[in-house]
Amino acid sequence: MTEGFWLLPEQIQLGIRAPQSVLLRLSTGIVLQRKASVWAIRTVWIDWVEDDYLKYRAAYWQPHFTREEVVWAQHGEDWLFLGAGFFLSYTQRTDSARFFALPEWLDDVFTFSYPFLNLLVQILNRQGYTPLHAAVIGANDRFVLIPGKQNTGKSTTAASWVIQGGQFVTDDFCFLQADEPTTVYGFYPTFRIRKEGLSLLSPYLSANQFQQKGDSKYFFSTLVHCADRFVSRAPIKAIFCLTRQGSTLSHTHVSPKVGFAYLASSLAFAVQHRASSQLCIQAMRKMVRELPVIQVNLSPYVTENYAYLNELIAMY
Structure with missing residues (x-):
């Protein structure tokens, strides 16, 4: 051994x-x-x-x-x-x-x-940490949390961000302290991409860089292909709630209530893994009260999204 x-x-x-x-x-x-x-x-x-x-x-x-x-x-x-x-x-x-x-x-x-x-x-x-269902991307100590509402493209967005030069903590889940929810910790430097997201990434990645598991999920190990892009701990400056409507890039400040709704999948995630639901709710409430919540509409064009997110993250 x-x-x-x-x-x-x-x-x-x-x-x-x-x-x-x-x-x-x-x-x-x-x-x-x-x-x-x-x-x-x-x-x-x-x-x-x-x-x-x-x-x-x-x-x-x-x-x-x-x-x-x-x-x-x-x-x-x-x-x-x-x-x-x-x-x-x-x-x-x-x-x-x-x-x-x-x-x-x-x-x-x-x-x-x-x-x-x-x-x-x-x-x-037991140490006061709760899991959160979200992606976390950024650079230079400026990171944003992308809550895990289904089918809004958090994993594809995180993957396209990283392969164009950005850093990330996670594309799917992280941990944070309930009483200090502006610092997150990540553990698995692997992207999980759905089959429909592969076409968006194909200009940047070859098929042999992915490992297929099942009929619809593909995995990309950043430890194998770009280890320097993974950050295990990061400060969160804002919450980005993603939408994809048409091709117009836009963003607007929204209420904490919207942020809490996007974070709702974290509660199910916590319960599924037998974590304290009360601790998770405490962290979610504190996070949306302390951080700006931004509704971000992305386009189908990966390069445009990267440039736009880069500018937007730098604002917070």
Whole structure:
């Protein structure tokens, strides 16, 4: 077994002990360090254990379950997350976790579908952090949050921003403290692009730079192709609520109520991953009160959008 370390806020680190081949695969999707941080005051160890997977599969998996289904089992503070070819568990008493994935599941599960997110939520929620369903883009310490209202193009916008030279924290989710919601933390430097968004990015990226998972999702690892574009922590200056109506670029200030409506998917995201809904609502309310909320209408033209967003972000 070899070790890799994944740094979190609050001087927490995850120490992953697994075969070298597994750590190499994981390192294309998460930022692993070779050595433990000297600043960490808490290390949560995660060990690769095939025997536990076989045991839990025999106990919980049913013959009629499909490949897409997962099992969540909780006993007090201990929990288990089990899929058709993987598992992740956490034990409160030892503050440690275990995981395993069949070889054919490694990329699908740990690089692209991030079950580690369940562990991050459980650890950070107790520290006052809540997950947020949003993209975060920017440059030079000026970043904006793009809430995750469906089909408004947050991932495609974030991807086109990055491949033209911008920086990003996330295209899908981040963490923030409920009482300090203007600093966000990102963990997965991989874009998830829907099939319909590929045509917008095709002038900048070749098909072999994407990995297809399923019929409609494509993944682009910035750690492989442009590692310097990922920022793990950033200050938020504004909330951009995206629309796409026609080809006219425009923006207007809107009420906190609009921002809260765009952030509403974060509440469902938090509940889905067993985070505190009250903590999430607290962060959302504080964020829309403290930050300007801007309705931004983008065009179908990626280059125009980049120039426009660049100017707009610089204003806040």
